[in-house]
Structure formats: structure tokens, C-alpha cells
Amino acid sequence: MKITKRELSEALERIRGVPVLVVGDLILDRYVWGNVSRISPEAPVPVVEVVRTEDRLGGAANVARNLRSLDARVTMCGFIGDDDEGRRVVAQFDKDGVSKEGVIIDRERPTSLKTRVIGQRQQIVRIDRENVEPRSVAMQEAFAALVGTHIEASRAVILSDYGKNAVSEALIRRFEEARTGGRISLKDRPLVVDPHPTNYAIYAGMSVAKPNRREAEVASGIKIVDTASAIAAANVLLSLWQAEMMLITLGEGGMVMTFADKSEPIILATQARQVFDVSGAGDTVTAVFTAAVAAGATPRVAGELANISAGIVVSEVGTVAVNIDKLRAEIEAIPA
Numbered sequence: 001m002k003i004t005k006r007e008l009s010e011a012l013e014r015i016r017g018v019p020v021l022v023v024g025d026l027i028l029d030r031y032v033w034g035n036v037s038r039i040s041p042e043a044p045v046p047v048v049e050v051v052r053t054e055d056r057l058g059g060a061a062n063v064a065r066n067l068r069s070l071d072a073r074v075t076m077c078g079f080i081g082d083d084d085e086g087r088r089v090v091a092q093f094d095k096d097g098v099s100k101e102g103v104i105i106d107r108e109r110p111t112s113l114k115t116r117v118i119g120q121r122q123q124i125v126r127i128d129r130e131n132v133e134p135r136s137v138a139m140q141e142a143f144a145a146l147v148g149t150h151i152e153a154s155r156a157v158i159l160s161d162y163g164k165n166a167v168s169e170a171l172i173r174r175f176e177e178a179r180t181g182g183r184i185s186l187k188d189r190p191l192v193v194d195p196h197p198t199n200y201a202i203y204a205g206m207s208v209a210k211p212n213r214r215e216a217e218v219a220s221g222i223k224i225v226d227t228a229s230a231i232a233a234a235n236v237l238l239s240l241w242q243a244e245m246m247l248i249t250l251g252e253g254g255m256v257m258t259f260a261d262k263s264e265p266i267i268l269a270t271q272a273r274q275v276f277d278v279s280g281a282g283d284t285v286t287a288v289f290t291a292a293v294a295a296g297a298t299p300r301v302a303g304e305l306a307n308i309s310a311g312i313v314v315s316e317v318g319t320v321a322v323n324i325d326k327l328r329a330e331i332e333a334i335p336a
Contacts, residue, residue: 003300003301003304005331005332005334005336007297007301008301008304008305008308008331008334009328009331009332011292011295011296011297011301011302011305012070012292012305012324012327012328012331014292014295014296014297015070015071015072015291015292015294015295016070016071016072017071017072017073018072018073018155018156018291018294018295019072019073019074019075019153019154019155020067020072020073020074020075020154020155020156020157020158020290020291020294021074021075021077021102021147021150021151021153021154021156021157021158022060022063022064022067022074022075022076022077022078022157022158022160023060023077023078023102023147023157023158023159023160023166023171024059024060024063024077024078024158024159024160024161024162024166024167024194025059025060025078025079025112025160025161025162025163025164025165025166025167026059026060026061026076026078026079026080026089026103026111026112026166027057027058027059027060027061027062027111027112027113027114027162027164028055028056028057028058028061028085028086028088028089028111028112028113028114029055029056029057029058029062029114029116030053030054030055030056030113030114030115030116031053031054031055031056031115031116031118032048032050032053032115032116032117032118033050033051033052033053033054033118033119034048034049034050034051034117034118034119035048035049035051035119035120036048036049036119036120036124037049046119046124048117048119048124055085055088055092056320057089057092058112058114059112059160059162059164059283060076060078060158060160060162060166061076061078061089061092061093062283062321063158063160063194063283063286063287064076064093064096064098064287065092065096065098065321066283066284066287066288066309066321066322067287067291068096068097068098068321069321069322069323069324070287070288070291070322070324071324072291073099074097074098074099075098075099075101075102075150075153075154076093076098076099076100076101076102076103077102077103077143077146077147077150077166078102078103078104078166079103079104079105079106079135079143079164079166080103080104080105080106080111081105081106081107081109081110081111082105082106082107083110083111085110085111085113086105086110086111089111090103101150102146102147102150104139104142104143104146106135106139108131109130109131109133110129110130110131112128112129112130112162112164113128113129113130114126114127114128115127115128115129130164132163132164132165133165134165134168135165135168137170140168140169140170140171141170143166143168143170143171144168144170144171144173144174145174147171147174148174148177148178151178151183151184151189152183154189155189155294155295156189156190156191156192156290156291156293156294157175157184157189157190157191157192158191158192158193158194158286158287158290159171159175159191159192159193159194159206160194160283160286161193161194161195161196161198161199162196163196163197163198163199167196167198167199167202169202172199172202172203172204172205175191175205175206176204176205178191179191179205179207180205184205184207185207185244186207186208186244186245186293189294190207190208190290190293190294191205191206191207191208192206192207192208192209192210192286192289192290192293193206193208193209193210193241194210194211194282194283194286195209195210195211195215195219195241196215197215197218197219200218200219203240203241203243204241204242205242206241206242206243206244207243207244207245208243208244208245208246208247208289208290208293209237209241209243209245209246209247210247210248210249210282210285210286210289211237211246211248211249212248212249212250212251212282213230213248213249213250213251213253216230216233216234216237216248217233219237219240220232220233220234220236220237220240221236222236224248224250227253227256227267230248230250230253230256231256231258231265233248234246234248234256234257234258234265235258238258238259238260243260244259244260244261245257245258245259245260245299246258246259247285247289247299247303249282249285249310250270251270252270253270254267254268254269254270254307255267255268255270255285255303255306255307256268257299257300257303266299266300266303268300268303268304268307270307270311281310281313281314282310284306284309284310284312284313284321284322285306285307285309285310286306287322288302288305288306288309288310288322289302289303289305289306290302292305292306305327308327308330308331309322309327311330312326312327312330
């Protein structure tokens with residue numbers, strides 16, 4: 001059955017004020033923008049003449065910003081370092097209206113920083129500064145307990161895993177306990193995980209898992225070449241991760257959703273658009289889908305809304321949050 005503009009518009013408007021808890025790896029994305037007109041005489045590399053430097057929220061912080069752009073209420077749980085980059089992340093949370101009650105300062109390591117150098121709208125190099133060594137058991141347990149105190153006040157929980165060790169077995173146990181206790185389910189309070197290979201072995205008890213094509217292939221052992229193989233991979237992961245629903249994003253191939261209750265799989269075509277940069281598109285899908293489901297939308301409507309939103313953000317360079325005015329315009333432009 002075709003999704004109507006009215007269904008999408010109503011789903012979008014219902015997101016306003018929905019409380020969502022975001023848990024995961026906080027990253028600062030730094031962009032060094034410049035012009036390239038020559039090759040260095042020192043090595044065969046371009047010389048970038050810097051025009052401006054810009055900081056944006058990345059990782060789980062970008063999920064939070066996407067939610068705020070839709071006017072959802074957001075509480076953030078994650079780690080920053082005791083450094084300028086961490087303070088920049090918190091300052092942006094304050095500006096965006098994100099609650100930082102669950103943000104912990106880890107003085108033993110820096111805030112994760114990704115610096116991208118861009119010339120003529122093309123990324124030339126990315127420089128990462130981070131420490132991904134496991135945190136102490138005591139800190140893992142304390143963080144899991146802190147997250148647990150915020151679950152009840154949310155209508156949905158997002159676990160945004162970028163492999164920087166915000167996610168631990170202690171945290172996953174906390175979510176399993178919440179699911180067993182009836183505090184988490186796809187119908188009532190979904191827990192949506194954006195997975196990372198580092199933790200494939202410990203995911204359990206999720207309402208929805210949202211891997212991309214490559215992540216789904218690695219985790220399931222199935223090469224995805226068409227819709228049928230995507231559905232097969234999704235079904236393997238449903239069992240492996242004990243999830244209620246699997247949502248695999250396939251880039252130009254759209255999205256595939258399968259369900260543990262054996263409901264009919266849902267296949268959504270991609271939104272045709274010129275792609276400049278896919279950075280952060282997965283964060284947008286996670287944020288929009290989760291918020292829409294939390295606000296009462298069906299997975300099909302939520303998926304289509306997320307699909308349209310991702311099409312908007314990939315048309316821009318760098319990590320950006322979905323623009324709600326552009327999203328409304330895209331919905332209005334859908335042929336009747």
C-alpha cells in the first residue's frame with residue numbers, strides 16, 4: 001500500500017516533544033575548508049589554502065542534533081574528555097537544547113576528534129585523534145547505571161555505537177534487564193541500535209538493529225547482492241542479535257526491514273538524488289526512524305520518512321542534521 005503525503009506529514013509533526021534517550025560515542029567532527037590550486041613541491045600531495053575551520057557534532061552527538069532538528073526532546077548519555085573539544089560538544093548541546101545530564105567527563109582520555117580537510121568540495125584526508133582502549137569495569141558499570149536511570153523518562157532509546165567504548169557488556173546487560181522487565185519493546189519503548197563491528201558479539205535484546213550493507217554482510221556472513229540476499233542477511237541477524245526488527249540500509253538500494261514475528265518484509269526504494277557526502281546519513285536514518293516510531297508511526301511510515309531525510313543530508317558536504325523545512329518541502333513535493 002502506498003504511503004500518503006498526509007501520513008508522512010502527520011508522522012513528522014507528532015515527533016515534536018517526544019522524549020528520546022541517546023546513548024553512545026560522542027565525537028567532534030572538525031572540517032578544515034580550503035582551496036587547492038597546486039601540488040606541493042615536497043611530496044605529491046595537494047596544498048590546501050585554508051579558508052575556514054568549522055566544528056560539528058558527530059557520532060551519537062549527531063544523532064541527538066538530528067532529533068533536536070525535528071523538535072524532539074533529547075537526553076544524551078556518553079563520554080567526553082576534559083579538553084577544549086569536549087567543551088565544544090557540550091556548548092553545542094546547550095545551544096541545541098540537548099540535556100547533558102548523562103554526559104560523563106573521562107579525564108583519562110581525550111574527546112574523540114575527526115578532522116577532515118576538504119578542498120574544492122572533496123575530502124582530501126581525515127585525521128583521527130582518539131583512545132579506544134576499554135574503560136575500567138567500574139566506569140562501565142557506573143555508566144550503565146546512569147543510563148538505566150534515564151530509560152523510564154524516554155519514549156525511545158537509541159544506542160549509537162561508533163566503537164569508541166561507550167558500549168560495553170555492562171550496558172547491554174542493563175538493556176536486557178529493561179527488556180525482560182517490560183520497559184523496552186518495539187511497540188511501547190523501542191531500543192534502536194546503530195551497530196559497530198567491535199560489539200557484534202555482545203548485542204542482545206534490541207528492539208531494532210540498523211546496520212548498513214557492509215555491516216550486515218560482515219555480521220551475517222551473507223553477501224548482499226539483491227533484495228532476497230538482504231532479507232536473508234536480515235533474518236540471520238534477527239536471530240543472532242535477538243532483535244524484534246532488522247532495518248538494513250542499502251545506499252542506492254534503499255532499505256529492507258524484516259521482523260521476528262514473521263511479518264511481511266518491507267522494502268523501500270531509495271530517493272533519487274545527487275550524492276555529495278554520505279557522512280552522518282546513517283545517524284539521520286536512526287534518529288528519524290526512532291523518533292517517528294516513538295511518536296506512533298508504523299515501521300513503514302517511519303522508514304519512508306527516514307529514507308527521505310537521508311536523501312536530504314547526502315546532498316550536502318559534511319556531517320549535517322536534517323533540515324525540517326526541507327523535509328516538509330520534500331514530502332509536499334511527492335506526487336499525489
